[in-house]
Amino acid sequence: MNILDVNGLKVFHGRAQALRGVTFHAREGEIVAVLGANGAGKSTLLGTLSGIYAAKAGEVYFKGEPIIRQSPGYIVKQGLSLVPEHRQIFNDLTVQDNLLLGAFHRYIKDKGTLSEDMERVLGIFPALRGRERQTAGILSGGLQQMLAIGRGLMARPKLLMLDEPSIGLAPIVVREIMEVLSKLREDGTTIILVEQNAAAALRVADRAIVIERGQVIISGKPSELVNDERVQHAYLGRTGGHAGNVAVAFGY
Amino acid sequence: MDLYLQFLFSGLTLGSIYALIALALVTTYNITGILNMAQGEFVALGALAACTLYSAGFSLPAAFFLAVIATAVVGGLMERLVINPVRNASNITSIIITIGVSIMIRGLALLIWGTNPYSLPAFTEGGPLKVLGAAVNTQSIWVFGLLIVTVTGLFAFMEKTYWGKAVRACVINRMAAKLMGINPYILSLMAFIVSGMLGAAAGVFITPITLATYDMGFSLGLKGFVAAIIGGINNVGGAIIGGLLLGVLEIFGAGLISSGLKDAVALIVLIIVLLLRPQGIIGVVSGRKV
Numbered sequence: 001m002n003i004l005d006v007n008g009l010k011v012f013h014g015r016a017q018a019l020r021g022v023t024f025h026a027r028e029g030e031i032v033a034v035l036g037a038n039g040a041g042k043s044t045l046l047g048t049l050s051g052i053y054a055a056k057a058g059e060v061y062f063k064g065e066p067i068i069r070q071s072p073g074y075i076v077k078q079g080l081s082l083v084p085e086h087r088q089i090f091n092d093l094t095v096q097d098n099l100l101l102g103a104f105h106r107y108i109k110d111k112g113t114l115s116e117d118m119e120r121v122l123g124i125f126p127a128l129r130g131r132e133r134q135t136a137g138i139l140s141g142g143l144q145q146m147l148a149i150g151r152g153l154m155a156r157p158k159l160l161m162l163d164e165p166s167i168g169l170a171p172i173v174v175r176e177i178m179e180v181l182s183k184l185r186e187d188g189t190t191i192i193l194v195e196q197n198a199a200a201a202l203r204v205a206d207r208a209i210v211i212e213r214g215q216v217i218i219s220g221k222p223s224e225l226v227n228d229e230r231v232q233h234a235y236l237g238r239t240g241g242h243a244g245n246v247a248v249a250f251g252y
Numbered sequence: 253m254d255l256y257l258q259f260l261f262s263g264l265t266l267g268s269i270y271a272l273i274a275l276a277l278v279t280t281y282n283i284t285g286i287l288n289m290a291q292g293e294f295v296a297l298g299a300l301a302a303c304t305l306y307s308a309g310f311s312l313p314a315a316f317f318l319a320v321i322a323t324a325v326v327g328g329l330m331e332r333l334v335i336n337p338v339r340n341a342s343n344i345t346s347i348i349i350t351i352g353v354s355i356m357i358r359g360l361a362l363l364i365w366g367t368n369p370y371s372l373p374a375f376t377e378g379g380p381l382k383v384l385g386a387a388v389n390t391q392s393i394w395v396f397g398l399l400i401v402t403v404t405g406l407f408a409f410m411e412k413t414y415w416g417k418a419v420r421a422c423v424i425n426r427m428a429a430k431l432m433g434i435n436p437y438i439l440s441l442m443a444f445i446v447s448g449m450l451g452a453a454a455g456v457f458i459t460p461i462t463l464a465t466y467d468m469g470f471s472l473g474l475k476g477f478v479a480a481i482i483g484g485i486n487n488v489g490g491a492i493i494g495g496l497l498l499g500v501l502e503i504f505g506a507g508l509i510s511s512g513l514k515d516a517v518a519l520i521v522l523i524i525v526l527l528l529r530p531q532g533i534i535g536v537v538s539g540r541k542v
Contacts, residue, residue, distance in 0.1 A: 050431060073433035081431075088428040090421045097417050104418060105433035155432070 002061075003028045003159055003190050004049075004080075009058035011041075011048050018044040020214035021058070026159065031181060031191040033205035033222070035198050035231065041214040042194040043085055046161050049192075050082040051075045062159065077105045081157035085164050085194075087148040091137030095128060098136050098147055102154030114154075121150040124180055142173035149180070160184065161192040166200055178204045202226060257386040259503045265392040265461070267499020268399040269295075272454040273476025274483065274491035275402065276447040282423045282486050283436070283443040286335065286346040290354035291451055292473020296361060298323040298452020299464035303370035312375065320452040326357075327448025331441045339437065354473065361466035369463040372456065391460045398457050402450065403492060471515065475502075478522045484532025493533070497521075 004026040011019040018041045026032045036042050047053045049060060051072035060068040067075050090098050099118050103110065122129045125146040131139070136147055145165055152160055162181075166174040174197065181191055182204050195201035202208060202222040209219040210231055218230055225231050273291055280288045302319035306312060334349050375394050380387040410416040422429040422436050430436060454472075455464065462468070479498045483490025498518055506514040525532065 052427060052430060071435070072430045073435055076431065076433045084428060084431060088425050088431075090424045090428065092424055093417060093420060097421075100414065101418060101421050101429075101432050101434070107414060151432075 001028050002026065003063060004192075005059070005061040006049070007059040009045070009048060009060065010056045011044055011053055012056055013044070013053075018214055019048065019055075019058075022211070022214070022216055024209050024216055024219060026190055026192055028190055029185060029188055030206040031185050031193060031204055033198075033201040033208035034192060034194045034211060035201065035208055035225075036211035038196070040211045042211055043163055044214075045211065046082055046084075046163050046192070046194055049075075049161065050080060052082075073105060076155050076157075079156070079158035081152045081155040081160050083148050083152040083160065083162045083165065086167070087141075087144045089136045089144055089148050089151065091135070093136055094133050095136055095139070095147055096132040098151050099154050102151035103156075105155060117154055117156070121153055124153070124183070125150055142169050142176075145169060145173070145177065149177070153184075157189065159190045159192065161194070163194045164196055165193070166195060166197045174200050198231070254385040255507075257384055259507045260500060261383070261386055261388050261392060263500030263503035264496060265389070265395050265499070266503060267479075267496035268395045269454050269458050269472065269495075270475045270479045270498050271399055271492045271495025272402060272450055273472055274479035274495045275406070275488060276450040277476055277480045278483070278486060278488055278491040279406070280443045280447050281480075282488075283419065284335070284346075284440045285343050286350065287343075287477070287485075288444070288447060289347060289350040289473060289477070290330065290357060290469075291447060291476060292469030292471070293354045293357040293361070294323050294327060294448050294451025294469070295455035295458075295472050296464065296466060296469035297326060297357065297455070298448075299372075299455030299459045299468065300361060300365050300370060300466065301452070302456040303372055303459065303464050304365075306372055307370075312372065315372075316453075316456050319456055320449050323452035323455075324445045324448040327444040327446075327451075328441060330448075331444035335440065335444065336437060339440075354469070358467060358469065365466050367466065369465045370459070371463050372459045374460040375457075389461065391457075395457045395461070398453060399492070402453075406488070475518050478518045481522060482525050482533060487532060490532050 002025045006025065007023050009019050009022040010017065022041070022045055024032070034042050034045065044053060048055050051070055051074070055068055058068065059066065062075070062078055062080050065078065067078060067080070090101065093101070096118070099121060100114060103114055103117065107114070127143055128146055128150065131143070136144065139147065149162065149165065165177050169177070178200055181193065185191060193201050193205065202225060205222050207219065208222055208225050209216050210225070211217070218225065218228060273295060277288060277291050280286060298319045301322050302315045305315035305318055310318065330353055334353060335346060338346060338349065374391045376390045378390060380389050410420055418429070418434050419439055421432065422434050422439050426436055475498060476495070479495035480491050481494070482498060483492070483494030498521060501521060502514050502517045505517040
């Protein structure tokens with residue numbers, strides 16, 4: 001069953017069209033990688049799905065319900081959570097407060113279960129344990145990313161979307177985060193992973209789509225994508241291709 | 253020496269009012285990105301409403317609470333009717349709208365209350381207290397007390413409660429706060445309601461000392477604005493220090509040089525601060541757009 005269906009999504013930033021009719025879906029319990037060069041529209045896509053940007057046209061169904069043009073608060077309550085680009089944690093607040101605020105939409109209802117959920121997040125990211133009272137802004141980049149993901153998990157999402165979680169992180173931390181994503185999938189969480197680091201993303205993904213200039217140009221299994229010329233082109237065309245050697249990275 | 257001490261106490265009283273207005277301005281600014289130039293009118297509305305209620309036979313506390321509630325309603329209505337509908341406009345548009353609201357409120361106040369000053373009795377009877385040889389009005393102590401209670405309350409809310417942390421989250425990162433389901437538009441409404449309450453409370457507390465007139469809000473709002481700029485427009489602690497400092501400087505300027513200089517002091521201080529330290533004495537440079 002598809003947990004998310006996106007049809008013909010069009011989004012403008014002012015006059016510039018960022019998405020030109022994006023269509024894709026995510027099945028329950030899979031990891032979908034969304035690849036593409038800088039400015040291709042990946043972040044706009046996630047921002048629109050989570051209600052930050054308003055779509056001009058198109059349909060979005062989450063668990064069969066339309067969520068397009070709903071508020072971010074409504075969408076997160078339905079179980080769709082975004083871990084935004086560049087972490088966007090609440091710098092001046094403590095790690096604990098960041099996590100607790102992740103559960104904002106259900107705070108009144110579920111007050112009793114929050115410590116349990118926080119325990120679960122600390123179990124997933126043991127590196128955060130013992131730092132609950134530290135100010136989030138002084139954490140290292142890797143820990144901040146873990147905190148941002150943890151904060152997203154506190155919302156108890158059915159579908160977790162991550163926008164470039166690997167950006168600026170050491171390879172070992174990237175590997176750790178990707179392992180966590182695999183583990184979350186095993187627990188039944190569906191994941192949409194936007195990445196510049198195509199090699200890392202394709203390693204964990206079940207399926208992948210490539211976006212170029214606001215449109216999905218390819219979708220398929222990672223094994224099909226790594227050798228696709230158009231994937232290489234999508235990256236090489238714009239960024240000079242740090243992900244151009246996708247196939248090499250895979251040993252194909 | 254006694255004279256200086258006397259100036260200091262008077263300055264702190266006046267400064268407490270400036271600090272309260274600046275506090276409301278900064279809090280609203282941090283949450284909404286809007287400088288509410290009608291903040292001073294909230295002070296006038298609260299003061300005038302309390303005077304009318306008191307002369308209509310309400311007790312002083314009842315008049316105080318009703319005036320605070322009424323002004324809170326005005327603040328809330330202002331947000332719903334003119335701020336929220338243009339929430340996607342630039343901040344400068346919103347600021348100009350608040351100036352329009354302030355002119356409108358002042359005009360209505362003139363129609364309702366006329367140009368005569370109104371007064372309220374001091375909250376506690378009895379002559380001035382002698383402190384270290386200087387005479388301190390009991391009402392001044394009430395004013396200072398209001399500032400302390402407000403600051404303590406605000407601090408406790410922001411630092412200790414979940415909802416206060418949600419407000420701070422919105423100030424730190426509006427986009428991320430939205431993603432958590434925190435609604436900035438509700439916070440914006442709350443900010444204007446609390447601004448109305450704070451302004452009205454300040455107005456009622458200062459009326460026994462300065463009297464209330466329909467146009468008192470203009471100068472108070474301006475001073476509160478200067479105080480907020482001195483402190484660094486987004487800094488709560490800076491707003492309080494800025495307000496107190498401005499009050500003290502004004503009284504010393506008026507007392508030692510010329511009483512005609514009182515209002516000029518605020519603007520001179522503003523120019524000096526903007527030239528030498530545009531981020532405020534406490535504020536840090538921030539490129540953040542709320």
